[in-house]
Amino acid sequence: MKVRRSDRLIDMTRYLLERPHQLVSLTFFSERYESAKSSISEDLTILKRTFRTRGTGLLETVPGAAGGARFIPYITKNEASQFVDDMITALSEESRFLPGGYVYMSDLLGRPNVLRQVGRIVATQYLHETVDAVMTVATKGIPIAQGVAESLNVPFVIVRHDSQITEGSTVSVNYVSGSSQRIEKMALSTRSLKPGSRVLIVDDFMKGGGTIGGMQSLVKEFNSTVVGVAVFAEGAFEGTSKVPDYTSLLKIDATTDHVEVTPGNFADQIYTPDRMSELKK
Amino acid sequence: MKVRRSDRLIDMTRYLLERPHQLVSLTFFSERYESAKSSISEDLTILKRTFRTRGTGLLETVPGAAGGARFIPYITKNEASQFVDDMITALSEESRFLPGGYVYMSDLLGRPNVLRQVGRIVATQYLHETVDAVMTVATKGIPIAQGVAESLNVPFVIVRHDSQITEGSTVSVNYVSGSSQRIEKMALSTRSLKPGSRVLIVDDFMKGGGTIGGMQSLVKEFNSTVVGVAVFAEGAFEGTSKVPDYTSLLKIDATTDHVEVTPGNFADQIYTPDRMSELKK
Numbered sequence: 001m002k003v004r005r006s007d008r009l010i011d012m013t014r015y016l017l018e019r020p021h022q023l024v025s026l027t028f029f030s031e032r033y034e035s036a037k038s039s040i041s042e043d044l045t046i047l048k049r050t051f052r053t054r055g056t057g058l059l060e061t062v063p064g065a066a067g068g069a070r071f072i073p074y075i076t077k078n079e080a081s082q083f084v085d086d087m088i089t090a091l092s093e094e095s096r097f098l099p100g101g102y103v104y105m106s107d108l109l110g111r112p113n114v115l116r117q118v119g120r121i122v123a124t125q126y127l128h129e130t131v132d133a134v135m136t137v138a139t140k141g142i143p144i145a146q147g148v149a150e151s152l153n154v155p156f157v158i159v160r161h162d163s164q165i166t167e168g169s170t171v172s173v174n175y176v177s178g179s180s181q182r183i184e185k186m187a188l189s190t191r192s193l194k195p196g197s198r199v200l201i202v203d204d205f206m207k208g209g210g211t212i213g214g215m216q217s218l219v220k221e222f223n224s225t226v227v228g229v230a231v232f233a234e235g236a237f238e239g240t241s242k243v244p245d246y247t248s249l250l251k252i253d254a255t256t257d258h259v260e261v262t263p264g265n266f267a268d269q270i271y272t273p274d275r276m277s278e279l280k281k
Numbered sequence: 282m283k284v285r286r287s288d289r290l291i292d293m294t295r296y297l298l299e300r301p302h303q304l305v306s307l308t309f310f311s312e313r314y315e316s317a318k319s320s321i322s323e324d325l326t327i328l329k330r331t332f333r334t335r336g337t338g339l340l341e342t343v344p345g346a347a348g349g350a351r352f353i354p355y356i357t358k359n360e361a362s363q364f365v366d367d368m369i370t371a372l373s374e375e376s377r378f379l380p381g382g383y384v385y386m387s388d389l390l391g392r393p394n395v396l397r398q399v400g401r402i403v404a405t406q407y408l409h410e411t412v413d414a415v416m417t418v419a420t421k422g423i424p425i426a427q428g429v430a431e432s433l434n435v436p437f438v439i440v441r442h443d444s445q446i447t448e449g450s451t452v453s454v455n456y457v458s459g460s461s462q463r464i465e466k467m468a469l470s471t472r473s474l475k476p477g478s479r480v481l482i483v484d485d486f487m488k489g490g491g492t493i494g495g496m497q498s499l500v501k502e503f504n505s506t507v508v509g510v511a512v513f514a515e516g517a518f519e520g521t522s523k524v525p526d527y528t529s530l531l532k533i534d535a536t537t538d539h540v541e542v543t544p545g546n547f548a549d550q551i552y553t554p555d556r557m558s559e560l561k562k
Contacts, residue, residue: 006327007331009294010328018397050287050291098447102446103447104447106470113434139419142420146427157391158420165379165380165383166383166385166387191388
């Protein structure tokens with residue numbers, strides 16, 4: 001039974017949204033809906049226009065018989081800034097302030113809609129890079145890594161402080177913890193990352209950058225490359241950070257009596273949709 | 282500018298898919314697209330039909346002026362079984378077998394598409410329950426919890442073995458680890474779960490059920506209720522499990538020389554779409 005245009009548009013939207021960055025061929029859609037490739041091409045033009053108008057993302061269409069479409073989710077600078085402002089309002093509530101100049105934020109990082117937006121923002125910042133895997137360290141970076149990995153449609157790997165029997169053989173590195181200045185250890189399963197991978201490092205919080213520096217060493221041990229570092233929040237820090245280049249959504253200054261939350265440098269690296277294809281390496 | 286039907290269908294699909302279980306009003310859509318409510322109602326009828334035909338989920342429509350639509354994702358028993366069979370094939374590769382009768386599965390639990398399907402399956406199993414929060418224990422349960430929480434559109438909370446300054450005050454319980462028979466401790470931030478919550482417990486792996494038993498005690502400490510327990514894989518276990526009722530996607534029997542992976546009991550609790558509304562309490 002031939003499928004009507006309205007049904008095709010609905011199902012194609014879902015199908016493409018669930019598979020970011022994956023090229024889906026005209027042939028596949030044509031067979032799925034028992035419809036001519038010319039009709040599918042028209043459908044894709046409509047999808048492209050709506051995705052663009054609504055700020056959903058870019059639908060890249062690849063012409064020719066072997067062609068198809070690839071959905072690249074992004075977030076506009078406006079929507080990203082609005083989201084970061086909402087986070088600042090939430091994190092500035094006094095009930096979140098903890099002894100030692102910390103701010104409670106675990107509840108926010110357990111909300112699917114927050115994690116989706118964080119994922120979209122970080123993915124948009126690194127759209128011009130080829131990313132093979134997202135890396136984070138247990139525990140609180142995991143939900144961020146998963147959100148980013150969903151938006152980029154790549155796997156994420158979890159570095160651990162303890163080594164577990166269920167991880168098999170591991171590669172471990174020592175690093176100097178930025179805050180405590182102690183030597184610590186972190187490990188990653190040898191099975192989890194292919195040599196030659198291009199890795200995006202993410203975490204929930206960064207202060208001196210010691211932990212992230214550790215992950216950078218670990219990436220090198222896997223003969224892989226760090227393409228970027230993105231954190232949800234950075235804390236005020238006196239001295240030289242171990243990580244010179246990174247992006248953050250928020251800055252938390254809790255050195256004085258009160259806590260001040262301000263936007264991080266995220267907006268500098270959010271490109272307009274038009275510039276995306278030219279940026280892609 | 283009035284929005285065309287095709288554009289409305291595409292954007293409504295995305296909007297509803299991103300907000301499972303949330304009632305979106307006719308008024309909202311009518312204003313968003315500057316279109317009559319009668320047109321929006323027709324759109325929703327088309328969406329409902331396509332979602333059903335394609336096994337995407339149920340679009341519940343609430344009639345009347347205050348009405349709207351709510352998207353309830355589910356997975357069909359066929360698609361769930363197909364996915365579990367794929368997992369069995371992947372996990373039966375000899376290169377995954379680890380000393381001590383363990384199977385390496387961290388890579389699978391770091392793939393967004395695997396986590397989405399696990400989330401859909403577990404969410405479908407507990408569609409007849411009201412769930413306010415998903416609970417898991419660090420580290421490897423987190424991606425599963427996030428996948429399930431996305432499908433149910435509720436927050437997830439992470440129980441930890443160590444207590445961190447960034448969690449604020451915590452409630453902790455002692456429990457007997459099923460495998461080592463040692464007394465261990467787990468803690469949850471008091472800020473993370475409201476009293477009276479209905480909690481779905483999930484984890485990547487269960488053997489004796491000690492860890493999950495600990496989480497059950499913790500839920501009681503928060504004057505909350507456990508509505509179910511779901512694990513990705515259960516290990517063969519001699520003796521009485523501390524958790525009599527649970528669902529699993531996979532059974533891993535690694536007590537002998539070789540590892541055998543078989544389907545868990547998940548299929549018993551996957552209901553057909555027709556039975557869903559009647560089951561909802």
